[in-house]
Amino acid sequence: MKYPDCQLFARKHAEKGRELRRADQVSPPSTDGPARAVSRREIIKLAAGGALGGLAAAVGIPVNAKASTSGGFSDGISTHSKVNLDQKGLQLVLTGCDCAFPAPFSAGASFALVIDGRILQFGFGRGAMQNLSIAGIDPMKIDEVYLTRLSVDYVAEYNYFVTTSMIAGRQKEILVFGPPGTKGLSDIAAESLHKATQNHLRHLHDCTAGSLVTHRQASCKVTELAAGIVGHKDLYRITASRGGSGRGEVTSLIYRIDSDYGSVALSTGAGPSEAMERLARNVDILVHHFTVPNHGQMTDESSSFKAEHESEGYISPETLGKFASKANVKMLIPYHSQLLGTPTGEPRPAPSPLELSEAIGQNFSGSVMLADDRMILTMS
């Protein structure tokens, strides 16, 4: 599967962006009201192109594929699109799109948003650091971290990020936001998990009079969040809402980011909910997890899928399409495509990306772009 050249999308989007801006101002998350950005949707559809022929009628899949994107972490680095930190606009970087289980060529769930050069990281799944690096972002320059949920697939590299940044000489405090438990997670790293390294950090600091590393210990300011507007600067506004896991065991936060350049909503493994629908209302880009089912199991009517998975908070392609349509989303990026085994462990044949997109497109007429690591979408 070749994935789209997102810069092409970005360029096409940018060409129309300026004229769109005036008529397509950012709107707050709301539960009602008309769709606001028909013209932007048209642009997205323009970017989607028609290379997949008939499929594009139902689902826009940008298919101007770039050969290098299908390689591993170490492959094709020079030809990957890079983030431009000096660029005005909103750049969405998919720093990890895969599921909880280890895979050699794809990372766990996480995303970065770069808004006029300010870097916001959402989640810190495995592989986030290297994908940031490949995308052109020095992880030490991250301004704010927003944890989405504290499951291992969303925080596997969080402590590594914090400790490594300090060892590498980060000067400024790390601002961390997340659901209840985030402070405890950070404290564990400082007090026990990375205790040996923290001792070493103090030694380095004291021996070199602060010239080698600035801080004697990892310097994080952690804020645990409730729902509502949780970040508000001139450049952007971040709204959080609580998502359910389906089993009610893990507190998840879902985020919406509004800026002058457009809006993005990020789901975090939580099942579809009214809160997510409110948050995603009329958003330009919705990044939402889904579950890859077996052939013939992509609909709500598939009794086996329903019985096995939907009760656990997973979401089928068809349900995701319905959800995106109901929320009037302009562009949908499904990620975290978890291929679930059978109850007794037999392997399952996976459906093709085309089949998945068709299943989503049964109910959703906007653009769909299957997520891939290091995809960069720009709104400017």
Added chain:
Amino acid sequence: MAKGMKAVILGSGSALPDPDRGNPSQAVIVDDEVLVFDCGERTTVNLTKANINPMRVKHLFFTHLHWDHMCDFGYLVMSTWNCGRSHPLKVFGPKGTKSMANSSVYGTHKADVDFVRGYIAALPPHITNKPTPDPAVEAVDIDVGFTLETDSWKVIAGRVDHHQRVGMPSVGYRVESEYGVVAITGDTAPSEGMIELARGADVLIHEAAFLEEIIEARQMWSHSGPAGAGRVAQAAGVKKLVLTHLGPYTSTDAAIEMASMYYGPRRGPEIWDQIVAAARAEFDGQVILGSDALYIDV
């Protein structure tokens, strides 16, 4: 899996993020048993990259507890548990290992432990392929002189020289089997202890975390350069020397920028030849530049 003994470099990189190289970790495979030594960032993923199912790992040995040698431990434990690992993961390492393991599983990943337990409890009876009730980990603090022996292999912990003066207990390991011997340094300056531990080994996996010029300039005396590693290999009389824990000298701009305090600006690709040449100048045997998922026959 074929009979025999192999060493596998899982992570050949520095302590800092590098798209080309994971944090330090290596495996020794004896027949069908996989022993993992250190568990830095990307270890679990690089097991799969080396075509080793992480579920097969039953023994994990830490050389020391610096974050770059242990930060993937929680992910290894939780992901294999979630995938149905039924055997306990036996973990050995210097003082603090047991506490670290406990903190990682039941502290850092408390949300997952609670979640998976709830998930298991909610599964209908016909689903038989599911995780065990607990992410079984048996962690033990060890010290220099520790020995663990089975019918197939023997692991011995020996003295290395890495920040002990600031309270960082560190060991190296020697793995013996009927097929041969692999020695692993973890982090260390060139040391007499490691020479003894590696004596006559078929393969010595030795850190070369910094160029000698960097060690000198930044006084990083608790690490080795390639020449130092070569001297240890020569003195120990080993057959093959594998250099690992390598800096992001030619990586992405962002990785180089982040690591610049330690490694300086970008180097040209000739740096790798220079590193190998520096070791070869001191060692008569074969010098191998480590890379992720690299297999070395014993």
